[in-house]
Structures are given as C-alpha cells and as structure tokens.
Amino acid sequence: xxxxxxxxxxxxxxxxxxxxAVMVVPVAMTAPQLLVVPAVLLAAALLLVWMQRRRLRAFxxxxxxxxxxxxxxxxxxxxxxxxxxxxxxxxRILWYNTFFRDSILQGRxxxxxxxxxxxxxLDLAVCAKPHGQDMTIGESxxxxxxxxAKGNSSANIVYFVDDTFxxxxxxxxxxxxxxxxxxVIDSYDxxxxxxxxxxxxxxxxxxxxxxxxxxxxxxxxxxxxxxSRYIAVVEERDVQWMLAERxxxxxxxxxxxxxxxVTLSIGVGHGGKTLAECHRMARESIEIALGRGGDQxxxxxxxxxxxxxxxxxxVEKRSHVRSRxxxxxxxxLIRQSDSVIIMGHRMSDLDAVGSAIGALRICKMCDVxxxxxxxxxxxxxxxxxxxxxxxxxxxxxxxxxxxLEVITPKTLLIVVDTxxxxxxxxxxxxxxxKRVVVIDHHRMAVGHIDNPLLxxxxxxxxxxxxxVCELLQFMPKEQENITPLEAEALLAGIMLDTRSFALxxxxxxxxxxxxxxxxxxxxxxxKLLFNxxxxxxxxxxxxxxxxxxxxxxxxxxxGELDPxxxxxxxxxxxxxxxxxxxxxxxxxxxxxxxxxxxxxxxxALNVQVILEPLGGGGHLMMAGAxxxxxxxxxxxxxxxxxxxxxxxxxxxxxxDRN
Numbered sequence: 035x036x037x038x039x040x041x042x043x044x045x046x047x048x049x050x051x052x053x054x055a056v057m058v059v060p061v062a063m064t065a066p067q068l069l070v071v072p073a074v075l076l077a078a079a080l081l082l083v084w085m086q087r088r089r090l091r092a093f094x095x096x097x098x099x100x101x102x103x104x105x106x107x108x109x110x111x112x113x114x115x116x117x118x119x120x121x122x123x124x125x126r127i128l129w130y131n132t133f134f135r136d137s138i139l140q141g142r143x144x145x146x147x148x149x150x151x152x153x154x155x156l157d158l159a160v161c162a163k164p165h166g167q168d169m170t171i172g173e174s175x176x177x178x179x180x181x182x183a184k185g186n187s188s189a190n191i192v193y194f195v196d197d198t199f200x201x202x203x204x205x206x207x208x209x210x211x212x213x214x215x216x217x218v219i220d221s222y223d224x225x226x227x228x229x230x231x232x233x234x235x236x237x238x239x240x241x242x243x244x245x246x247x248x249x250x251x252x253x254x255x256x257x258x259x260x261x262s263r264y265i266a267v268v269e270e271r272d273v274q275w276m277l278a279e280r281x282x283x284x285x286x287x288x289x290x291x292x293x294x295x296v297t298l299s300i301g302v303g304h305g306g307k308t309l310a311e312c313h314r315m316a317r318e319s320i321e322i323a324l325g326r327g328g329d330q331x332x333x334x335x336x337x338x339x340x341x342x343x344x345x346x347x348x349v350e351k352r353s354h355v356r357s358r359x360x361x362x363x364x365x366x367l368i369r370q371s372d373s374v375i376i377m378g379h380r381m382s383d384l385d386a387v388g389s390a391i392g393a394l395r396i397c398k399m400c401d402v403x404x405x406x407x408x409x410x411x412x413x414x415x416x417x418x419x420x421x422x423x424x425x426x427x428x429x430x431x432x433x434x435x436x437x438l439e440v441i442t443p444k445t446l447l448i449v450v451d452t453x454x455x456x457x458x459x460x461x462x463x464x465x466x467x468k469r470v471v472v473i474d475h476h477r478m479a480v481g482h483i484d485n486p487l488l489x490x491x492x493x494x495x496x497x498x499x500x501x502v503c504e505l506l507q508f509m510p511k512e513q514e515n516i517t518p519l520e521a522e523a524l525l526a527g528i529m530l531d532t533r534s535f536a537l538x539x540x541x542x543x544x545x546x547x548x549x550x551x552x553x554x555x556x557x558x559x560x561k562l563l564f565n566x567x568x569x570x571x572x573x574x575x576x577x578x579x580x581x582x583x584x585x586x587x588x589x590x591x592x593g594e595l596d597p598x599x600x601x602x603x604x605x606x607x608x609x610x611x612x613x614x615x616x617x618x619x620x621x622x623x624x625x626x627x628x629x630x631x632x633x634x635x636x637x638a639l640n641v642q643v644i645l646e647p648l649g650g651g652g653h654l655m656m657a658g659a660x661x662x663x664x665x666x667x668x669x670x671x672x673x674x675x676x677x678x679x680x681x682x683x684x685x686x687x688x689x690d691r692n
Contacts, residue, residue, distance in 0.1 A: 117193055117196070118130070118137055118138045118193070118194040119194070120134050120191070120192050120194075122149055122158070122190045122192060123183075123189035123190070125148055126148055127144050127148075127152060128145070128189070130145075137171075156178065158180050158190055158192070162179075162181075165177075166178055166195075168201075173198075174198050175198040176194040176195060176198075177197055178193070179192070208270060209271040211270040211305075212267060212269065212309045212312060213302065213303065214303045214309065214316040215264075215267075215300055215301070216263070216264070216265055216303075216313075216317060216319070216320040217266065217298055217299070217300050218263050218264075218298065219241065219262040219263075219297075220324070221328070222261060222262030226261075237296065241290070241298075244283065245264060245283065248282075248283045248286070249266050249268070252268040252269065253268065253269050253272060254266055254267045265313075267309070270304055273302065276302075277342075280342045280687075281331040284298055284330065285687060288329065299320060299328040299331070299332075300319075300320070300331035300332070301317065301318070301323055301331075301332055302316060302331060302333040302334070303316030303318075303319060303334060315334045319333060320332065322482070325482075325491055325493065327477045327493035327494070327654070329343055330343035341643070341646070354504065354542075357501075357504040357505060360488065360505060361508035364488060365399075365509070367488060368397055368404075369402060370446075371445060371469065372402075372442055372444045372445065373441075373442065373444075374402055374404035374405075374446045374448060375404070375405060375437050375447050375448070375463060376394055376404060376405070376406045376450065377406070377407045377434070377458060377463060378390050378449070378459055379459060380457055380459055381414060381600060382413045382415055383415055383451075383527075384526045385499050385527035385528075385531050386450060386498065387413070387415040387419065388415075388502075388523040388524045388525075389497070389501070389502045389524070390451075391406070391524070392502035392503060392506060392516070393450055393502055394406055395520055396505060396509065397448075405432045405437065407437050408432075409459060414604075418523055434459055434460035434463055438463065438466060441466045444469070445467055445469065446467070447463060447471070448471045448473065449473070450473045450474070450498050451476075452476065464483070471489075471490075472488070472489050473491075473501055473505075474498060475491070475492055475495040475497055475501060475531075476651065476653060477642055477651070477652070477654070495542070496528060496538050496539050496540065496543045497527050498527065499528045500527075500546045503524050503549060504546060518553065518554030518555060518556070521555035522550075522556060522559055524546075524550055524555070525550045525551075525555045525560050526560050528546065529560065529564070535547070537636070538653065538655055566601065570601060573599055574602045574605050574606045577590045577592050577621060581621075583613075583615065585677055586615065586616065586618070586639070587618045587639070587677050588610040588613060588618070589670065589673060590606060590607075590610065590620070592621070594623070595623060603632040606619075606621045606632075607619045607620070607621045607632045607634040611634055611636055617636060617639040619634045620632075620633045620641075620673050622669045622673065625660075627662070628660060628662045628663060629660075629661045629664045629668075630658070630661075631645065631648070631659040631673065633650075633652070633657045634655065634656055635654065635655045640680075641656070642657045643680065644673075644676045645657045647676055648673075648676065649661070
C-alpha cells in the first residue's frame with residue numbers, strides 16, 4: 035500500500051487552515067465578535083475529519099482483515115491461525131487476524147496506523163532473533179517473533195505467542211528460590227563478658243526482637259544456632275527487598291547504642307542450585323564480612339562480592355589468647371621449613387617493611403634462614419632501608435626476582451601488611467610458593483589470598499607492625515629478642531598507620547609501643563625516618579595548594595612526580611585533613627600511564643567503601659587505588675561519582691531514620 039490515508043487527511047487539513055486564515059484576517063479587522071463563526075466551523079471540520087478517519091480505518095480493517103472473502107491465500111495461511119498475527123510494511127500496520135484484534139488491540143482497529151504509535155516498544159530486530167521479544171500487553175505476556183513476508187523484503191509478519199502462564203510460573207520459581215543468611219553479632223565475647231547476666235539478657239532480647247521483626251517481613255524463618263550466630267532461610271524475593279533497603283537491620287542494631295558498640299555482620303548466599311550451595315556461599319560471605327571489620331553485609335555474586343554498611347570501626351579485642359596461639363603455630367610452620375621468604379605489598383611503606391623486619395626476627399629466633407623480598411627502587415621506606423644497610427644488614431634484603439631460584443617445596447612465604455594477591459610485591463613468588471602465611475590488618479577485599487596455612491588477620495589493629503609486635507612478645511624467653519634498631523622499625527610502622535598515635539589506636543596499640551620502647555626503640559630516631567627533603571616538601575605544598583573542597587572532601591590532582599617522590603602522595607592526603615570542614619581527602623597523581631590515588635579520613639567518611647569500586651582498598655580511614663590506563667580527568671570524575679553515591683546513601687539512611 036503505497037498510498038497512505040494520512041497524506042490525504044493532511045492535505046484536507048491544510049486547505050481548511052488556509053481557508054480559515056483567509057476568513058479570519060478580514061473578520062478580525064472589521065468585526066472581532068464574529069470570530070466565533072470560523073472557530074465553530076474549524077471544530078466541526080476537525081470532528082468530521084476524525085469521525086471519517088475512524089470510519090475509514092474500520093471499513094478498511096473489516097475488508098482487509100475479514101474472513102468472509104473467498105479463495106484467498108491469506109485466509110487459508112494466516113487468518114485461521116489460533117495466535118495473533120499482524121502484517122507490517124514500511125512501518126505501518128497493513129493487516130491482522132481476529133485474534134490479534136481481540137487480544138492485542140482489545141477490539142480496536144489499527145489498520146494503516148504507524149507501528150511506532152500503536153506499539154512503541156515493539157522492536158522487529160529483536161523479534162527476528164531466535165528468542166523473540168518479550169512484551170506485556172494488559173495483563174497478558176507475549177513473545178513476539180517475526181519473519182519477512184514472501185516477495186516483499188520491506189514487509190514483516192509478526193506472530194504473538196501468549197505464554198503468560200509459563201512466564202508467571204518461571205517468575206514465581208525464581209522468586210521462591212531459597213537463600214541463606216548467616217548473621218553474627220560482632221565481637222560477642224569482648225562485648226558481653228564483662229556484663230551481668232541481666233544486662234546480657236536485656237541486650238540479647240533487644241537484638242533478637244529486631245532480627246525477628248526483620249525476618250518476619252519475609253517468607254522465611256530465623257534460628258539462633260549459638261550465642262552470637264543466627265541462620266535465616268528466606269526466598270529470593272526477600273533478598274531483593276533487603277538489597278533495595280541496603281540491609282537496614284544493620285542501622286537498627288547500630289542504633290541500639292549511641293557509641294555503636296553492638297553491630298552485626300551478615301553473609302548472604304543466594305542464586306545457588308541447592309540450599310546447601312547457598313549455605314556455603316553465605317559462610318564465605320560472612321567470613322569476608324568479618325574480615326573487613328564487621329558491621330556490614332557481604333553478598334556473593336557471579337562477579338565477586340557486594341558490600342553494604344561497613345561504617346564502624348573494628349571492635350578492639352582485649353584478649354591476647356589468639357596472639358599466643360598464632361605465635362606458637364607460626365613457629366611450628368617456620369621450623370618445618372627449609373627457608374622463609376617475607377614479602378609485603380607493592381610500593382612498600384614503613385609498616386610493610388617494619389612488620390617484615392619483625393617477622394624476620396621471628397625466623398631468626400626459630401633458627402631458619404630467611405630474607406625479605408623487596409623492590410628497593412619502588413618503596414616509601416627508603417630511609418629505613420638505608421638505616422639497616424648502614425648497620426651492615428643489607429644481606430637481609432633481596433630483590434624479588436633473585437628469590438625465584440632458591441624457592442623449594444618446603445619454602446614458607448610470609449605475607450605482611452596486605453591480603454590481596456594483586457597488591458603483592460611479587461606475584462611470581464606467591465605463585466611459586468605453595469606454603470603461605472598472612473599477617474594483615476586491612477579490611478578484607480575481593481581477590482584475597484586463598485587458603486593460607488595460617489592467617490593472622492585483625493581489622494581492629496592499627497598496623498601490621500602491631501600484630502607482629504604481639505607475636506614477638508609470645509616468643510620463648512630464652513630466645514634472643516629484637517634489637518633496638520628492629521624495635522624502631524616496628525615503632526615506625528605503627529606511627530605511620532596511626533599518624534603518630536592520633537587515629538585508629540587502641541589499648542593494645544599503646545601496649546605494643548610501650549613494649550618496643552622497653553626494647554630500646556628511640557622515639558627521636560624513629561621520628562627522623564619521617565623526615566622529607568626540601569623538594570618533597572615543596573611538591574607536597576603544591577599539591578595541597580591546588581586542592582579544592584567537594585561535598586566535604588578535599589580533592590587534589592597532580593601530574594607525574596619526579597622519581598623518588600612517591601612519599602609525597604600520602605603525606606599530602608594527611609595534610610589536607612587538617613583543613614576545617616574536610617571529612618576526607620583524595621590525592622590523585624599520574625603514574626606510568628595511570629593514576630595513583632591516596633585517600634585519608636578522620637572517621638566520618640569511609641574512604642575504603644569509596645575506593646573499592648575503583649579497584650582499591652584499605653581501611654575506613656586510610657585507603658588507596660591504582661587506576662591503569664586512566665587519565666587524571668577521568669580519575670577525578672570517578673572519584674566525584676563515588677563521593678556523590680556515598681553521600682546519597684548517607685542522606686537516604688538519615689531520611690529512613692527520621
């Protein structure tokens with residue numbers, strides 16, 4: 035149908051408008067009160083055109099789509115099909131059968147109407163694919179398929195298969211799939227041991243009431259399996275609203291005490307083929323949630339983990355029992371090895387090197403040869419390394435590639451100050467060593483080291499040096515203990531991560547510092563390790579001067595720095611926190627075709643949560659990220675997007691509380 039009724043109607047309307055314009059102009063100039071006459075004529079004309087258009091479409095539809103005509107191929111091929119069928123050519127509806135008119139058009143006529151107006155969601159390219167296009171019309175759900183009409187490449191025949199029952203059944207099946215939640219009260223022993231029985235009962239009653247109310251909104255059930263552990267079995271539809279609310283139960287439990295002493299960790303397993311698989315996923319999720327410091331929900335997905343919450347500091351553990359047990363187990367593993375390699379993270383800092391030096395002393399106490407694998411050309415602890423070289427201990431430090439030839443099946447690898455494989459000083463050493471021990475204080479992130487022989491991971495701790503210091507205190511007394519120089523290295527690591535005991539410190543942090551002081555650590559000599567050159571100071575000042583404030587966050591950008599200036603990045607981030615009104619600081623510097631980001635916070639804003647989507651990690655108050663193949667402007671945009679998202683979530687939580 036090359037001729038279109040729309041063109042005829044448009045021509046008639048144009049003539050009417052022209053005629054009315056000719057009438058209106060003289061009337062308006064001589065007798066304006068008579069303008070009502072052409073207005074009435076125009077309304078009558080439009081009404082007549084509209085009625086004639088409807089009658090024309092109904093007539094054409096009856097003639098084309100009727101089943102009364104004889105000896106028609108269309109009648110025998112398509113009309114009697116028990117499914118809706120429509121013929122489309124040049125973007126317009128040319129023909130359809132009675133099933134289409136009744137179930138799709140619901141009794142209306144649409145012959146010659148543009149498809150884009152009648153069915154704007156219909157996409158013929160999608161319909162042509164084997165799976166067709168899903169469409170919902172009224173309360174019915176269809177799958178639309180199309181094929182080209184024979185002899186006309188511009189015409190398409192579209193078939194609508196009503197599969198409402200099957201799709202609804204599939205949705206119900208997916209929504210009713212089982213999911214498992216493992217819920218843990220964080221640091222239960224430390225929080226409840228000093229309470230009276232009546233106080234414990236009151237606290238637990240409040241927690242139980244909140245959890246029962248929360249799970250009661252679902253179709254599942256909740257069971258308490260130990261003093262601090264619960265298991266809930268719910269359906270997939272319940273997991274979806276929990277995700278949409280970002281696990282509001284975390285905020286409810288945290289609100290029980292103004293000091294946020296009581297918090298929950300939740301591990302979610304869903305999407306598994308069996309309930310047992312969902313439970314296994316929930317256990318993996320709760321382990322990583324606890325490893326990140328608790329007070330959050332971890333949900334395992336096909337792409338890794340998603341995290342919700344995590345706004346509180348880790349609760350400090352007052353018991354040294356675990357440290358004593360770990361120290362004994364570590365000594366046993368070292369003595370069972372023929373050699374030990376100690377390694378930190380890339381671009382090592384004072385905490386990584388200091389804790390590695392402490393671990394080296396433990397190996398010497400066990401009388402097993404050990405070395406520290408470190409790239410001395412890319413480190414932030416150059417002053418500390420120079421101090422040990424001057425003391426004649428350069429043989430304890432070796433470049434990573436030099437250790438590959440001496441690794442044996444009985445070599446033990448001790449990883450300090452990191453738990454992520456992608457941040458290791460040398461991935462080759464890790465891949466070649468089959469026996470691994472991890473000592474770290476950072477919140478756990480996706481991509482962590484799998485199945486270490488021994489894991490000493492405490493997110494509450496200020497630094498890896500603090501953890502190693504505790505292990506040294508439980509070494510046999512008859513063994514030679516650390517030297518004053520080694521004590522200064524450990525103290526420097528603690529001072530770096532606590533910003534000279536200003537942030538993220540606990541009772542055990544000061545106990546460790548006091549023990550190091552008793553072993554000969556000089557605070558004045560340790561402070562010298564933090565000194566910088568005049569060039570570094572000037573570079574840091576330029577970065578701070580160029581910073582600007584965005585939603586309570588200081589953002590500073592810089593081009594690539596001179597080699598050896600890497601220490602400027604975290605120092606500038608720390609300096610920006612001293613500005614009034616700044617909750618967090620982000621310093622981005624170009625590095626080797628990418629961008630390195632250093633972030634710091636005073637605790638009011640979780641920089642780890644902000645940088646994790648960028649591939650970074652760290653602590654609530656200290657985090658970093660390395661963006662590959664990224665420009666400085668793109669890095670700035672991504673930082674601001676994450677800050678926007680974080681602030682929106684904060685505002686939403688405040689609105690929910692109110």
